[in-house]
Structure formats: structure tokens, C-alpha cells
Amino acid sequence: MPPAPCYFNLMTLFLLSCVPPKRYLMLTEKMVKTLNDQVAMEGYASFLYLSMAGWFDYKSMKGCAAFMYRQSDEEHMHMMKIFRYLLEMNAHAVSPGIKQPLVEFADVKSVFEETLAHERRVTKSINDLVELAIEESDHATYAFLQWYVAEQREEENLIRTILDTITLIGHGSQSLYFIDKEIEAINQAEVAENGKSKKNEE
């Protein structure tokens, strides 16, 4: 008589075949979570600057609006860069839920003050990420984050320059036209500069 099939072994084999193989993680779980938090922060920045662009556009300050639309696009690009990095490192990139950004601002100067305050929060968050990469001896993430370190230095400097310009011009209602023209010129210079660095990367 042939031996009776061992149902226990067959069942074990079947169950084992249902368990997905353990994924090889190139990042610690803590790093994945912290990078996903940064994705959310960059996403929020994109919508905050879009909100500011809408506020300026509504007030017919087209130069300031163009500056903020471009900043919003840049922040979206910053978000996607981390999103793609997570996937490249075999981790789950999570699309964030974005909370409602500010929609009302006291005046032009306060919009740029809020922008600078937000960029400082981002700089702190990037620095914390760099610290974590050092703690974990995660050289790949450390190298990846250096782009953000340089970007934050440039962005904080740019917004500070704008605030200094507004202080020089004065920000009463008589000055709005001149502020708008100045920001338009700064925006054009940024567009040209970004175009140049893109060409150099090609």
C-alpha cells in the first residue's frame, strides 16, 4: 500500500509559500519614517507657497505671485526627490495628507516673514535628518541630504534678501508696485539661474 500523504507537511509548505519573502531594507525603519515625514514637510511647503501665490495673484501682485508659484513647484520637486530616493532604497514612500495652509496674510512683508520662518523649520528638520544619518552610519542618505543642506542655505539667503529689499523700499501701499517689480526681477534671475544649473547637469 502506498504511504498516506502527510497533510501536515503539505499544509506547512502551502502556508510558507503564502508568506511574502522578507524585504531587504537598505534603510532603518526609523530613517524610512523620518524621510517620509520630510516628504510631508516638503509637500506642505509646496501648498503653503501655492496659497501665498494665490493671495498675491488675487491682489494683482503678479511679480510676487510668479515668485511663489515657482517656489511651490520647487518644493514639489524637493518632495518628489525624497519620494523617489525612498523607493530607490527599496522602502515604502508614502504620499502625505496635507493640512490646510495659511490663506490670509496681514501684508506683503508678513508673507515673506512666514516664508523665512518656514524655511528655518525645514533647515532644522534637514539638519536633524543629517544627524540621524551620521548616527546610523548611513553614508548613502548622508550624501543624498547634502543637496538639501546647500538648497536650504540658498533659500534662506534668498528670502532674507527679499525681506531686506522690502525694508529698504518700505512696505506701505505706495510701495507695493515697486516691491512687485523688484520681486519680479529676483524671480527672473532665479529662473535664469535654475535653467543654467539644469543645463550643467545635462
Ligand code: OFO
Ligand atoms: Fe526649502 O524647503 Fe524644500 O527643501
